Amino acid sequence: MSITIESLEKKHIQQICGLIKGYRAETAKEFSEEDYQKVLDQLEFMGSLSRTGGEALSRVFVAAEGESVVGYIGVHMIPFPLMAGRELYISDLLVSPDYRGRGCGSLLLAHAEQFAQAQSCKRLMLNNLKEMPSYARGFYAAHGFTERENAANFVKKLLVGDGQ
Numbered sequence: 001m002s003i004t005i006e007s008l009e010k011k012h013i014q015q016i017c018g019l020i021k022g023y024r025a026e027t028a029k030e031f032s033e034e035d036y037q038k039v040l041d042q043l044e045f046m047g048s049l050s051r052t053g054g055e056a057l058s059r060v061f062v063a064a065e066g067e068s069v070v071g072y073i074g075v076h077m078i079p080f081p082l083m084a085g086r087e088l089y090i091s092d093l094l095v096s097p098d099y100r101g102r103g104c105g106s107l108l109l110a111h112a113e114q115f116a117q118a119q120s121c122k123r124l125m126l127n128n129l130k131e132m133p134s135y136a137r138g139f140y141a142a143h144g145f146t147e148r149e150n151a152a153n154f155v156k157k158l159l160v161g162d163g164q
Contacts, residue, residue, distance in 0.1 A: 003070065003104055005111040008060035013043045015069035016062065019094055026097070046074070061111050063095070063104045071095035073108040077119055088116035090126040093134075105134075109143050127153055 006012075017039050024031035046058050057078075063071035074092035090112060095104045116124055126145070128135045141147070 003063050003065050003099075003107060005107055006062050006064055008043065008047045008062060008072075010044075010047060011067075012060075012062045012064075012069050012072075013040060013047065016043060016060070016072050019069065019072065019096060022097070023094055059115065061108060061115070063099070063108055065099075070099040071104045071108055073112050075112050075115065077116075077121065080122070083122055085122035086120060088112065088119065088121040088124050090124060093126075105139065106143065 008016075017036055020039055021031050021036065024035075043060065046060050058074070058076045060072055060074050062069045072092065072094060073090060076089045076091060078087045078089055080087045090109075093105060093108060095108075113124060124145070126140065128140055134140065
């Protein structure tokens, strides 16, 4: 059976949550029942945006083999006035361990690029931790991404909800 790339549907959401839960276990990061519910809510929201028929600024695409979700990519279109255009930011790219190294991530990236071009985006952007296996093996560089030497990535954690 071959892998297809599809837009997020309700039937995919539980399986994506399972992929995320498995990834968190792989990386020894806690994934509580509350986290699970938050992910479900986020995916439901992003899926509803995709189904409205209008221009959705955030999308999720899944890699499926038959009825099984084997990977997904989350993308967000960002208006970028300084660049006089749009940028497509890739927030998530996750592939099931059984499908890594088999072209699934490459298919998802290619789909995101085609989507970005169809939306007249000027570039794709993502962050990749240097400790990640995808960074070590040059996955993104092999797909035409360049690491910006002159840019810093800043993060400021915010307290949300219960102060966590």
